């Protein structure tokens with residue numbers, strides 16, 4: 001049974017490794033702090049989360065376009081965006097006088113953890129310094145001619161630098177949005193809490209460009225806050241575990257006129273940021289116009305006026321959504337007199353949609369029929385599993401543990417009486433018989 005909140009986090013971390021969701025990055029070489037790899041089930045779950053974002057924020061709408069910008073961007077982009085230098089992507093650090101390790105000055109947990117490392121020895125901390133989190137590298141064949149480039153610290157700038165390209169190729173009417181999903185990199189000083197604070201992570205973002213104006217800005221900001229909240233709920237969260245929190249003026253990023261987070265009530269540290277909704281005003285387009293020399297204004301054909309649009313941004317972390325989804329879904333209960341753990345995942349995102357079993361492995365007619373059904377379902381849903389290993393109870397538990405919503409069993413009634421298959425529900429353990437030709441429709445209706 002889950003005994004404490006930390007216990008829940010530990011169970012999720014252990015499940016992730018044991019069942020192939022998440023592994024330490026380059027584990028056989030000792031790993032890198034704040035870097036993780038996703039295993040076979042992890043990539044499916046991530047894919048489904050991202051697909052759900054793409055569906056709701058891009059495909060379901062007429063006013064949003066998608067792009068896929070490059071990770072490497074020249075230094076000038078980051079000067080324009082304000083991320084290079086003291087304004088942007090910086091954290092305050094202090095240095096320990098005993099081991100010279102640097103930790104975040106504004107994270108009390110990091111200070112406390114570090115003190116614990118030195119037991120009762122008294123640490124004298126240095127004065128706080130500003131540390132820039134952008135990850136830099138070089139492109140070019142020789143040291144002398146190589147140019148400094150940055151791995152993007154937020155995916156946002158890839159959208160802004162393509163604003164004009166989208167205008168010229170798609171001719172959108174105001175207001176319109178550009179969405180993107182992709183990797184971002186930050187040299188976090190204290191990566192921690194498993195997938196929560198990483199050095200390499202993925203973001204899902206929408207930049208929604210609007211006509212400048214305080215009233216329009218407020219209206220659009222409220223609208224997108226709600227869309228982002230509803231999207232998060234759609235991942236299967238209980239409403240009471242999510243909340244909005246407005247940033248205090250001194251907490252806002254340099255580009256933001258207003259900023260709200262959607263927070264999740266985590267078991268490891270209480271309320272923590274899941275998404276940020278930012279009112280970026282004309283900060284980015286104006287700065288890129290200045291720094292690139294390109295005119296990034298919009299001409300409104302109907303109103304016959306030209307302006308630099310304002311930007312309302314929804315920015316979410318894929319890895320954080322992934323972690324929070326697992327923490328929310330992890331459940332232990334008693335079923336049929338046995339304790340079990342299962343992931344109560346929404347069927348929309350579960351890594352496996354359904355599993356197909358022949359009741360017995362050594363009865364070729366059962367195996368053949370189960371394989372036939374498995375192939376049909378796999379063609380339709382992709383993520384379908386065939387399992388004939390061990391007794392049925394064990395097979396159910398294996399699927400419960402990874403959150404598979406339905407297990408379908410081919411038994412003698414299927415063959416002898418042409419009487420469908422049993423479909424077992426993950427959460428209740430209840431079974432019903434469904435005719436084979438109706439299986440696809442049944443599962444679709446439940447998703």
Ligand code: GAP
Pocket residue numbers: 153154155156186188195196197198199201202203205273274275276313315316317318319320
């Ligand atoms: N473009 C705006 C932006 O990047 P942010 O609040 O710095 O804003 C947005 O990041 C989201 O990206 C966060 O809400 C979080 O979900 C995710 N994120 C940011 N830093 C992260 C990190 N180090 N590890 C994992 N996810 C992170």
